[in-house]
Amino acid sequence: MLTIKVKNMQSHEVSQLDLPEEIFDYPLKEHLIYEAVKNYRANQRRGTACTKTRGKVAGSGRKLWRQKGTGRARMGSLRSPLWRTGGTTFGPQPRDYSYKMPRKARRNALKSVLSDKMRNDRILVVDKIALESNKTKETLSLLKNFQFDKLLIVDTKENAQLILSTRNIPYVKAIDFSEINVYDSLKYNYIMFSVDAVKQLVEVLK
Numbered sequence: 001m002l003t004i005k006v007k008n009m010q011s012h013e014v015s016q017l018d019l020p021e022e023i024f025d026y027p028l029k030e031h032l033i034y035e036a037v038k039n040y041r042a043n044q045r046r047g048t049a050c051t052k053t054r055g056k057v058a059g060s061g062r063k064l065w066r067q068k069g070t071g072r073a074r075m076g077s078l079r080s081p082l083w084r085t086g087g088t089t090f091g092p093q094p095r096d097y098s099y100k101m102p103r104k105a106r107r108n109a110l111k112s113v114l115s116d117k118m119r120n121d122r123i124l125v126v127d128k129i130a131l132e133s134n135k136t137k138e139t140l141s142l143l144k145n146f147q148f149d150k151l152l153i154v155d156t157k158e159n160a161q162l163i164l165s166t167r168n169i170p171y172v173k174a175i176d177f178s179e180i181n182v183y184d185s186l187k188y189n190y191i192m193f194s195v196d197a198v199k200q201l202v203e204v205l206k
Contacts, residue, residue: 001018001019001020001021002018002019002020002021002024002025002118003016003017003018003019003056003118004016004017004019004118004123004125005017005125006066006125006126006195007124007126007127008126008127008128009126009128009129009130009142009145010145011145012144014127015127015138017125017195017196017198019118019202020066020193020202020206021053022111022206023111023114023202023205023206024111024114024123025115025118025119026108026112026114026120027111027112027180028115028116029109029114032105032108032112032116033109033112033113033182033186035101035105035109036101036105036106036109036110036181036182036183037088037182037183037186039099039101039106040098040181040182040183041183042097042098043097043098043099045097045098047094047095047097048094048098049092049093049094050091050092050093051087051088051091051092051093052087052088052091053087053088053089053091054077054079054080054081054086054087055087056087057079057085057086057087059077059078059079059085059086060078061079061166061206062074062076063075063076063077064078066071068190081096106182110180110181110182110185110205111205113182113186114185114191117185117190117191119195122190122191123188123190123191123193124146124148124190124191124193125192125193125194125195126178126190126192126193126195127194127195128194128196129153129155129159129162129186129192129194130170131159131161131162131165133159133161133165134160134164134165135176136164136165136166136168138165138167139165140145140164140169143172146190148189148190148191148192149171149189149190149193150172150187150188150189150190151171151172151173151188151189151190151192152172152173152175152180152184152185152187152188152190152191152192153166153172153174153175153191153192153194153198154174154176154177154191154192154193154194154197154198154201155172155174155175155176155177155193155194155197156176156177156179156194156196156197157176157178158199159174159192160196162174168172176197177193177197177198177200177201177204178204180201
């Protein structure tokens, strides 16, 4: 078991917490992390790029001139891709880029990132993230007690004030423990867990 200090929102140590080595001391597997990030970004794509084919552009379908005798190349439609106002050949069409990654691979990738953060002292655990209001200014004053540049806060969804008070801070993001992913864990240099959130996350990743 690994032992980590538990602090309060004033950054004072109040207790210690044991974390399982199979989650927070997992080997670094870069290929799994790469696959997890690629999967996350693919699933975020909207896939709405669309071009008009010759069947969708506006224009008459009549033959522009007779087939023979004019000295010009034969032409059947104004909507042909050969014309400036014609359709697009093999252009992008709306599609779904998302795909499923094996659950075990996703979890192992997350374990790998969390373990790397743990080795570099970039994981913070606080006893409770209790805010009196959802004002951004008050939340910033509390977070100044900790040393970080980009922070991912992981708590439970019941803490609605935390979500509301951090959504306007560009370098801070607050999520429920069930929403933690490899992409956000890499994007933010430090991760702050509440004790309840880290215990529930451990149960999920076991």
